[in-house]
Amino acid sequence: MRRQPSRAAPRRRRTFGWWTPGATVRTTDEDAGCDDPGVTHSPAAARPADPADDPLVTRLRAAGCVFAEEEAALLRAAAADDARLADLTARRVAGEPLETVLGWVAFAGRRVAVGPGVFVPRxxxxxxxxxxxxxxxxxxxxxxxxxxxxxxxxxxxxxxxxxxxxxxxxxxxxxxxxxxxxxxxxxxxxxxxxxxxxxxxxxxxxxxxxxxxxxxxxxxxxxxxxxxxxxxxxxxxxxxxxxxxxxxxxxxxxxxxxxxxxxxxxxxxxxxxxxxxxxxxxxxxxxxxxxxxxxxxxxxxxxxxxx
Ligand SMILES: C[S@@+](CC[C@H](N)C(=O)[O-])C[C@H]1O[C@@H](n2cnc3c(N)ncnc32)[C@H](O)[C@@H]1O
Missing domain, CATH: 3.40.50.150 (Vaccinia Virus protein VP39)
Known part of the structure; x- marks a missing residue:
């Protein structure tokens, strides 16, 4: 988070940037399953038709989330109700990796469960x-x-x-x-x-x-x-x-x-x-x-x- 400005047309997928000896340090970029077919949207946290009117997108973007629209959809899909969405959003805005907030990471075409305090598979x-x-x-x-x-x-x-x-x-x-x-x-x-x-x-x-x-x-x-x-x-x-x-x-x-x-x-x-x-x-x-x-x-x- 908090590294890159929002882009007008962000790539559809993201992953954690990762360090390799000798490589340029990268930050958040591609592929964590935003296109995951399992994503559904909770009726308890409906999304405004226009992302520009979506306070969740605005909040995530302000916190530095490059893929704010995709993250908003994923957080809504993960939250059963508005209270849960508020909790997940607070964690994400505070800088916790999206994957541990959601409880899963996209890996090799499937979801792998993950939580706070462990290494997130790359x-x-x-x-x-x-x-x-x-x-x-x-x-x-x-x-x-x-x-x-x-x-x-x-x-x-x-x-x-x-x-x-x-x-x-x-x-x-x-x-x-x-x-x-x-x-x-x-x-x-x-x-x-x-x-x-x-x-x-x-x-x-x-x-x-x-x-x-x-x-x-x-x-x-x-x-x-x-x-x-x-x-x-x-x-x-x-x-x-x-x-x-x-x-x-x-x-x-x-x-x-x-x-x-x-x-x-x-x-x-x-x-x-x-x-x-x-x-x-x-x-x-x-x-x-x-x-x-x-x-x-x-x-x-x-x-x-x-x-
Ligand atoms: C870079 S992470 C990779 C985790 C997993 N293999 C993956 O790719 O998502 C390295 C893992 O090695 C574990 N580890 C470090 N030292 C270890 C040791 N001496 N014996 C067993 N596991 C160890 C850490 O707890 C950590 O989960």
Whole structure:
């Protein structure tokens, strides 16, 4: 919020701006599901025909919301009555991310539940989700898929929904995130809390077909350059990856050989300029390659354990 002037013809979709090492710092821009087909409008909070007469749009715009008309429609759709709309609007105007106010984020063509105090999944992470789905589909019947550092488990949820029969487990250090992960996975998977592999049941040791992770990878010195919505509303531990951003990734990749089966796969989101360092952190002998999607500024390093 509070960064860009309103535009006469805003793009229809928005997302949180996000920081990648070496990239220009972006603020709120595209894609959080304003065109979501599930959006309906509450009769308790009807919208004036002309947006220029809509006090909610005016208030959001004054607070710096670039996509004020779209946000007004989403807030109205989320509110059962005027009191609830007033509450949601107050939170949004105070600077809370739209997604945590609404209770969902658009991710890979679906809604993923999210709430205050956790990391809001970014659109770029859809590359990791697509990669995980592809690897899981290729792994045969009933693949074992683990998402570490799962947050609300957006990636694991996509894999669980798109790969029938997959046995999906998601884990995070933060119990609040794990509760959201459990909500999103429902009966399709399991969510557990703990520090990296400490969270996993011993029965999975050496049996994981696909391991995916979007661990924190922002260098400590760069956290201060992140958009204010992240700095003010996402716990620092969700983004701060240490001096070069790769502390958690290195710990994670140091442990993969004990958990991923021979011939199994690991895919890790990272920054474009960090990709070579991430690749170098894979165990010796693994076949490693870098995937890149410029459209969403996404980088994933994937590696296969030798058979
Ligand atoms: C950048 S967020 C990504 C969350 C999720 N993967 C996503 O893409 O939406 C990183 C996540 O890693 C978790 N995390 C950080 N350190 C961890 C650790 N040592 N063990 C497990 N999870 C950790 C944080 O709690 C946070 O949810």
């Amino acid at each position: 659109r770029r992470t859809e590359l990791l989700a697509r990669t995980g789905v592809g690897l899981a589909r290729d792994a045969g019947a009933a693949p074992v898929v683990v998402e570490l550092c799962c947050g609300v488990a957006a990636v694991a949820t996509v894999v669980a929904q798109d790969v029938p029969g997959a046995r999906v487990l998601a884990a995070d250090l933060d119990p609040v995130a794990v509760r959201w992960a459990a909500t999103n996975l429902g009966a399709r998977g399991e969510a557990v809390a703990g520090d990296l592999y400490d969270a996993l049941p011993a029965r999975l040791r050496g049996h994981v077909d696909v391991l995916v992770a979007n661990a924190p990878y922002v260098p400590t010195h760069a956290v201060a350059t992140m958009p204010v919505e992240s700095r003010a509303h996402e716990p620092r531990a969700t983004v701060d990856g240490g001096a070069d951003g790769l502390d958690v990734q290195r710990r994670l990749l140091a442990g993969v050989a004990a958990w991923v089966r021979p011939g199994g796969h690991v895919a890790v989101e990272t920054g474009e300029r960090q990709a070579q360092a991430t690749a170098a952190a894979f165990p010796v002998g693994w076949a490693v390659h870098v995937l890149r999607d410029d459209d969403v500024d996404a980088t994933v390093v994937a590696g296969r354990r030798p058979t």
